[in-house]
Amino acid sequence: MSQRTLRIVLIVLTALGLALASYLTYVHYANLRPVCTSGGSCFKVQTSTYSKLAGVPVALMGLLGYVAIMISLLVRESENTRFATLVLTIGGFGFSAYLTYRELFSIHAVCEECATSAGLMTIMMLLAIWRFLRGGPEVYDSQPLATGEGAQAAHVSSAS
């Protein structure tokens, strides 16, 4: 998988996470119940004492996290932006792990949306680690994502 493909996959996964976190944040502030197929599990999780951290809804924290990851993916790629994506996804994974622990051992209920987000974040973190460790030629770094194959061609011709 090329660095470019990896970046696109990460953007798609982040967009999914962003949609999910936006929905959960909306549901929280609109005082609605999230769509849930597992009886009262989502209710228990969404209204538990752990649904907020230091007074801030965890759904909003998730939303801000996904926004930050998306920004790190959309700016011109470099070693620094790959590192930023890595830091954010590892942080997101750690936070998801904490919330999953609370769901399983404190609340005794699992919220489907939260579990999906945790799964997305795990995949994103693994891809971000792979992307970061692989590094990338700085010539590629200077090409905007939108130029597509033209950028690849420019990279090949300038490297040869």
Next chain:
Amino acid sequence: MTPADSDLTRKERREQARAERKAQEEAHAAQSAQRKRLIQLGGVAGVVVVIIAIILIATGSGGSKNAPAPKSAAAKTASSEVISLLQGIPQSTITLGNPNAPVTIQYFGDLECPFCKQFTLSALPTIIKKYVRTGKAKIEYHSMETATREKETFQTQQVAALAAGKQNRMWDFVELFYHEQGEEDSGYVTESYLQGLAAQIPGLSLSQWSENRNNPAYPSQVLADAQAANQNGFTGTPSFMIGKTGGTLQKLENPSLTDASSFEPAIEKLLKG
């Protein structure tokens, strides 16, 4: 071999050596970069682990310990009222009173229903003191969805009450719920609210209660109550069935929610009959 060939070979050798040196330098640089990235990765992972550990410690090690303590004066008053009302009366799952009491009353309610609150706080205490505490009647609490806006919330709160019944404290939970009932449709029934109620029940093991809430039998029980309410032809809550224990129960038509004396003729008739 001509001198020109010899020169060319030397030149080629020099270029080859230069290329090898360059390749070695590049490999070395790549190795250094990779080592640096691994160190950065380890550093980030370490920092995240430390932050999560701090959050875990700061938010406590278990859910039941973090149940909101009943702090308000109103909650304390409600708690002491409920304790004094129910103290010494036997409870078994959904039933309050002596299981062999001659009269059975079935109370169909919705925990968020304000009329049920009115009945529970006005007429019910007299019935409990006069007939249940004395072993003449027992009351079963059944659920019927009316005031609760969402089906999921209705089931969650009812299952929470049934789970308290597993420790023979369902009536404590139900009474406290009505005493501390919030404004209708305000979304006050949250996990914190339910945990707060449970935390006010003396002798209730919160961890056991939390586990029992996952018992798959309780949602079925809520469904069975809904079917029974439908069969009885109830259109609102609170609604009541009354009869001799073990016999056929009859619908109690339009009793007063605030005056226990509207229940007395039916109960006395059954006790005499």
